[in-house]
Amino acid sequence: MSDRFHKRLWRNAVSFSRSQEPHASIHAVEGLRECPTCGLFQHVPRLKPGHLAECLRCGCQLARRRRTSLIGAPAAFCITSAALYVTLLISSLMTLNVYGRENTVSLMSGPIELGHQGYGAIGVLVALVTILMPGVIIGLMAAILFGASRPQMPDWTPRLLTWYDRLRGWSMVEVYVLGVLVAYTKLVDLALVILQPGVYLLGGLMLSMAAVDSTFDAERIWRSRDIRPQLDDHQGHLLDVAHLDARNGVIPPVENMLSCHACNLVMAFDHTVPQEQDMGDCPRCGQILRRRKPQSLASATCLLVASVVFYLPANLLPVMTYTKVGHGAPSTIISGVIELWQAGMIPLSLLVLFASITVPVLKIVALTIMIISTRLGGRWQLRHLAKLYRLVVIIGRWSMIDVFMISILVAVVHFGFLANVTADPGMVCFALVVILTIFAAELFDPRGMWDAAGLNGAVAGPAADTREPETPSPSDPVPHLPSSDPTDMEPGRA
Template sequence: MAHDNLTLCHECDLLQCNPPLPPGGESRCVRCGCALHKHRPNSLDRTLALTLAGLVLFIVANSFPFLSFQMQGLETQTTLLSGIKDLALQGKGEVAAVVLFTSILAPGLQLLLLLIVVLPLRFGRPPPGLPRLFRWFQQLLPWGMMDVFMLGILVSVVKLMDMATIVPGTALFAFVVLIFVLAGAQAALDPDQVWERVPVPPRARRSPRTGEQVLGCGVCELVVPEQAATERGDAPHCPRCGHRLHRRKPMSLQRTWALVIAALVFYVPANLFPIMTVTSLGKTQSDTILSGVVFLLHHGMWPLAAVVFVASIFVPLLKLLILTLLLLSVQLKSRWRPRERTRLYRITEAIGRWSMVDVYVVTILVALVHLGNLASIQAEAGAVFFCAVVIITMFAANAFDPRLIWDEIDRGRPLRVTS
C-alpha cells in the first residue's frame, strides 16, 4: 500500500486507509469522527482567483477611512491602524500588538503566502521553499480574526448610536467583502493538492511493515515509518515538509496545565477591572465586560447582548473548564467516553477566537472617540487582562494533545490499519 493511501488521525492516532474521494467528498476518522480529507475540485484556480481579489480588497481596506464619528459639528475619521496606534499611545502596547497581528498582519500574510504558493503551482512550477511557505500559511490560519473584528464593529456602532453619528467609510465595505473572499479562498484550497506536488524521498516511500511504528506529520499529514524519519540519526523530521515529528506533543500536560492556571489567574481581574472609561460632555463612566452586556440589554439589543455575553464571559470560562476536565481525565487514565471528550477538545479549538470581540470593541471605540473633554474613550487594565486570557487559552488548546485521550484505550493493542 502506498504511503499516500494512509492517514494517521491527528486527534486519536488511528492508522487508516484514505479512500479515493468524489468531487466534494469528505473522509472522516472511523473512530473519533475527525475530518481527515476533503476533495475540492478546481482548487488551485478558485483559490488563485479569490486570493487576487482578496489582495486588492486588503489594500483598499487599509488605505481609506474606515469609520467616521460625528458629534456636535466635530468629526473623527479612523482607519484600521488608528485604534492600534491609539492603544499604544495609551500605554496598552500589548493589546495593540495582538490587535495588529490578528486583524491586519495575519490576514495579510495569509493572502501573500497563498499567492506565492498557488500562483506558481497553477502554472506547474512549485515555488522555492514550498513546504516552508505552506507550513507558515497553515500555522497562521487560527490567528486571522477579521470575522471577529466585524462583530466588534457592530457592537461598537450600537454603543455609540446614542452619542453621535457613525458614518461607514470605503474601507469598511472593502473589509466586509474581504472577510467573505478570504473565507472562500481558505474553503476552496485543497491542501492535499499542494502537498502532493512536493517530492517525497525514496526512503519514505515504502509502506510500513506489519507491527512497525509509524509517525504522522501534523502539517502535511504524511505517514512515514519511524525508522525512515530518523535515518539521519537526529530527531525525527517529516521527509516531505521538514516539520519536527513527535509521537505526542512534548510535555503536553505540563504546558497545558501551566497555561490553564495562568488564564484562570487573569480571568478574575479581566472581569472585575474596567476595560474602558468613557468621557462624554464632562461625565465619566467606566465599563467592565458585564456592564457592557447590560448596556446592550437596556437598549433592547438582546441578540447582540447574548452574543457578547457568550463570547466574552461564557466562552473563556467554558474553555478553561473543558481543558481542566480533559487534563484530569488523561492524568486519571480515564476510559470514559473518549469520542465525546475528543469532541469537547474540538469545541475549544473552534470557539476560543471569538472571545476577542471585546478587545476589538475597545480598539474601535478608542480610535473613533477622542474629542477631548467633549468625548473620549480610554482603554483600561481590564482590556489587557482579558486579551491575555484569550491568547493564553488559545495557546493552551494548541498545547493539549488529544491523542492522549486515546492512549489508555490503545494500551497494549498492536498497530493496525483500518479501512
C-alpha cells in the same frame, strides 16, 4: 526555531562520521492516515470530488476533496482578497459626529490610540491580528498557488504551506467585523455615526478570505509533492525512504509508525517510535517528525493555570471608561452586556455574552477536564471530549471581540472633555486570558487522552467517505478497534 538551529549544528558536526555501510530503511505508508484528534491509524479511501473522509472513532475530518479547480478558484479569490486588503489599508472605517465635531478612524487608528494611552502591547496585538496577519496570509497563499502551478514544485512551497496552516488562525478579520458591529451599536445612541467605505471593504475581505479557504485543496498539493529518497534522522544517519501501500494489506505495527503534523505523511520505522523524540525531517515537507507534541501536558497545564489567574480580574476590573461632559463611569464586560440588553439589542448582547464570558469559561473548563482525563488515563466520554477539543480550537479566538471593540471606541470617541473613551486594565487581563487559552489549546495533544486510556494499539478499517460530515453516535467505553482489510468496506462507503 532554536530547536531546529541546534539540530542543524548537530547534523553538520556528525556528518563526517557517516560511513558507506548500507543505509537503514524506513517506509512512507500510502493509504493510511492518523487522526489528529484521537491518534487512530486508519485506511483512507480515494475520495471523489465533493467527498470527505471522517475518523471512524471520533468523527474528525481526515481528508476532503474539493470540487473546484486546484489553482484557478483559490487564485481568483486570493487576488480579490489582495485588492480589498490594499484598498482597506488606505480607507476610513467610520466617522463620528458629536455636536458638530467629527472624528474619522481607519484600521490603524485603534492600535495607535491604545499605544498613546499606555497599552502599547495590546495595540501591537490588535495590529498584528487585524492588519499584519491578513496581509501575510494573503501573500503566503499567493506564493503557494504560484509554486503549485509550476511544472516542478519549488522546495519553498511546502514550507510556506506549513506556515500558512500555522498562521491562518491568527488572521482575525471576521472577528474584527463583529467588533466593528458591536462598537457601532454602542455609538449610534451617543452621536451621529457615518460608516465609511472601509467597513464594506472589511466585510468583503472577510468573505473573500473565507472563499479562499473553502476552495483551496491542500491535500492535492501535498500529493503532487515528491517524497525525497532519503531522510536525515539528525543523528548522523541517512535513512533510505521506501514506499509501502497499506491498501495492499501490508500494515506495519502501530507503535512503529508516526504521522507528520504538517503534511500528514505516515512514516513506518523498523523499531518502536518514542512518543516525543525527534525522528528527523519529513521527506515530503521538511518538518521535524515526532509521534506526539513535546511536553504537551506540562505546557498546556502551565498556560491554563496562568489563564485562570487572569480570568477573575478580567471580569471584575473595568475594561473601559466612557465620559461625557466630564461625567462617566467605568464599564466591565458584564455591564457592557447588560447595556446592550437594556437598549433592546438582545441578539447582539447574547453574542457578546457568548463570545466574552461563555467561551473563555468553556475553554478553561474543557481543557481542565481533558488534562485531568489524560493524567488519570480514563475512558470517560472520550468521543465527546474529542469533539469538545475541536470546538475549543475553532471558537477560541472569537473572544477577541471585546478587545477589538475597545480599540475602535478609544480611537473614534476622542473629543476631550466633550466625550472620551479610555481603556482600563481589565482589557489587558481579558486579552491575556484569550491568548493564553489559545496557546494552551494549540499545545495540548488530544491524542494523549486516547494513549493514556490504552486505545491506540490497532489500525482501523476504512474511514467513512461521505458527502457531508456525519456525527458518530457516542457510546462508552470506547471500543478497541481491530485491524481490518482495506478492501472490506461497508455498503455506502467509497
